[in-house]
Amino acid sequence: MKKTVIVLFTLILVAAGIGLPLWLAIEESARQAFKAESTHALGYARDVVLRVDETGRQVQVAVRRLEAQAAPPCSPASIDLMRDIDLASTYIQAVGYVEGSRMLCSSIAGPERILELGPPSYTSSGGALVRSDVRFPFAPQHSYVVLQFGRYAAILHGRLLIDTAKGEADVSLAAISVDYSAPLSARGYVDPTWVARLGNAREAVFSEDGHIVAVVRSTGFQAAGIAAVPLRYLEARSHDFAMRLVPAGLLAGIVLSLAILFLARHQMALPAAVKAALRRKEFFLEYQPVVDLRTGKWMGVEALVRWRRPTGEIVMPDMFIPIAEQHELIVQLTEQVLTGVCHDAGSYLQSHPDFHVGINVSPADFHTPNFMHKLQLKLEAMQARPGNLILEVTERGLLDPVVARETTGSLRRHGFAVAIDDFGTGYSSLSYLESLELDYLKIDRSFIEAIGTGAPTSQVVGHIIGMAKDLGLCMIAEGVESQAQAEFLRKRGVQYAQGWLFGRSMAFSDIVRRIEEMEQEAGAVQVAG
Ligand code: C2E
Numbered sequence: 237m238k239k240t241v242i243v244l245f246t247l248i249l250v251a252a253g254i255g256l257p258l259w260l261a262i263e264e265s266a267r268q269a270f271k272a273e274s275t276h277a278l279g280y281a282r283d284v285v286l287r288v289d290e291t292g293r294q295v296q297v298a299v300r301r302l303e304a305q306a307a308p309p310c311s312p313a314s315i316d317l318m319r320d321i322d323l324a325s326t327y328i329q330a331v332g333y334v335e336g337s338r339m340l341c342s343s344i345a346g347p348e349r350i351l352e353l354g355p356p357s358y359t360s361s362g363g364a365l366v367r368s369d370v371r372f373p374f375a376p377q378h379s380y381v382v383l384q385f386g387r388y389a390a391i392l393h394g395r396l397l398i399d400t401a402k403g404e405a406d407v408s409l410a411a412i413s414v415d416y417s418a419p420l421s422a423r424g425y426v427d428p429t430w431v432a433r434l435g436n437a438r439e440a441v442f443s444e445d446g447h448i449v450a451v452v453r454s455t456g457f458q459a460a461g462i463a464a465v466p467l468r469y470l471e472a473r474s475h476d477f478a479m480r481l482v483p484a485g486l487l488a489g490i491v492l493s494l495a496i497l498f499l500a501r502h503q504m505a506l507p508a509a510v511k512a513a514l515r516r517k518e519f520f521l522e523y524q525p526v527v528d529l530r531t532g533k534w535m536g537v538e539a540l541v542r543w544r545r546p547t548g549e550i551v552m553p554d555m556f557i558p559i560a561e562q563h564e565l566i567v568q569l570t571e572q573v574l575t576g577v578c579h580d581a582g583s584y585l586q587s588h589p590d591f592h593v594g595i596n597v598s599p600a601d602f603h604t605p606n607f608m609h610k611l612q613l614k615l616e617a618m619q620a621r622p623g624n625l626i627l628e629v630t631e632r633g634l635l636d637p638v639v640a641r642e643t644t645g646s647l648r649r650h651g652f653a654v655a656i657d658d659f660g661t662g663y664s665s666l667s668y669l670e671s672l673e674l675d676y677l678k679i680d681r682s683f684i685e686a687i688g689t690g691a692p693t694s695q696v697v698g699h700i701i702g703m704a705k706d707l708g709l710c711m712i713a714e715g716v717e718s719q720a721q722a723e724f725l726r727k728r729g730v731q732y733a734q735g736w737l738f739g740r741s742m743a744f745s746d747i748v749r750r751i752e753e754m755e756q757e758a759g760a761v762q763v764a765g
């Protein structure tokens with residue numbers, strides 16, 4: 237990637253790195269504030285409903301007692317009972333006997349004083365005649381609700397139903413009839429049609445007309461409680477949350493941006509570091525055994541490059557091979573790998589002509605005019621045969637058909653073995669592969685992993701094996717980790733495998749030691765047999 241592109245990309249990432257956590261913090265503040273204010277409003281609406289329910293229950297009990305009495309209405313015994321009920325009730329102010337629109341006698345005024353009630357506001361679906369906002373001459377400043385069942389009625393103080401949220405005068409409250417959307421009692425701005433927002437639900441919270449509105453339906457009566465909290469409360473609470481969350485978001489943004497900057501610097505510094513590492517010869521090789529699945533014998537190894545940084549940190553190839561490829565350092569790296577193989581395995585190859593060392597090569601290596609010559613020089617230095625080396629090239633490395641055909645052909649003519657690496661991850665067709673001169677096909681680890689999992693890719697390995705057989709190629713399965721995978725592959729005719737089941741990558745001296753130990757064990761078994 238070009239430096240300016242990296243700088244531009246980094247700047248965008250840094251802006252997003254700060255902006256995103258900040259935006260998230262503000263969004264989260266608003267969300268939490270809405271949640272908190274919804275709970276706030278719901279609490280008041282539930283409180284109103286509790287009062288409505290308790291009042292309704294007390295009125296029903298009172299009327300039942302009055303209707304059950306033997307004494308005639310407005311007789312001294314009946315008025316005594318009314319006063320008893322009155323005293324025992326916490327929500328009812330008075331009870332009385334009604335004819336037409338007049339309360340003929342009551343617990344407060346006895347039989348002497350008739351109270352004019354006026355016409356009912358509406359009749360509830362439960363059969364109650366409801367009068368809201370009734371005023372009496374003895375207390376004209378107070379508004380009362382009168383609930384009448386049959387001939388008896390209860391006088392309720394309108395305020396009592398909504399006697400909550402006293403400390404927050406601008407919270408609007410209402411006890412409301414669901415049938416008629418008419419308020420029994422209300423304080424502040426309440427739109428009676430808000431009740432319709434309940435639908436079939438028991439509770440609803442929404443924001444409307446500058447308020448967060450909570451509506452809660454009564455379970456016993458056709459009534460609901462409403463509480464409306466001004467949006468101003470939400471803004472204040474959102475501000476409170478923001479005061480706590482925004483600094484955290486900002487901090488997270490700064491940390492994220494620093495991390496991005498660090499990585500970008502690291503990324504920009506990497507090519508220079510790889511270059512320096514080549515100069516300082518910081519790369520070394522480990523070797524992973526390649527096993528013959530039929531005999532279990534180690535028939536060869538794959539050389540895998542590692543980078544030991546001056547700090548002692550070991551860096552894996554996925555981190556630096558792409559950098560080396562992008563910055564034209566890969567040819568130099570391959571040269572050091574060849575030198576490393578020569579140094580580590582040279583003498584072993586002289587005495588073991590059938591042993592193979594797999595070397596990963598990149599497309600750029602193929603385009604180097606003297607690549608073949610360099611390879612031959614290394615072989616001469618090792619006094620090894622070209623067949624000792626398997627050159628591994630990925631499908632990606634064989635994209636250019638002309639170069640691919642030329643190079644693989646030339647390598648084969650010089651006696652080197654050629655493997656197509658990570659097979660299945662590219663797009664090579666059967667006909668394209670047929671046109672190349674290849675010896676081995678390395679089945680990519682992702683397909684081995686899928687064996688027996690039922691994943692869609694688990695079928696692919698069978699097709700790859702079929703393809704390799706059609707082309708007459710030897711197969712090496714990569715990343716074999718379980719006995720079941722090894723068995724599956726062996727049964728289907730895959731000749732070789734590498735993977736953690738057999739051994740991880742190690743120093744070449746360890747490879748030799750392990751081979752000798754295995755030979756000794758095999759010898760001991762033969763002698764014993
Ligand atoms: P690759 O050529 O496909 O090498 C096999 C990779 O799979 C190695 O990773 C190896 O350690 C890993 N592996 C082997 N068996 C198992 C297993 O059972 N399970 C799992 N999970 N992984 C397993 P490594 O050493 O990190 O190398 C990664 C890639 O880097 C190699 O893939 C190769 O493409 C590239 N590479 C390594 N050395 C060189 C080199 O000298 N030159 C070039 N050009 N590329 C190299």
Ligand code: MG
Pocket residue numbers: 538596628657
């Ligand atoms: Mg490889």
Ligand code: MG
Pocket residue numbers: 657658678680714
């Ligand atoms: Mg591979």
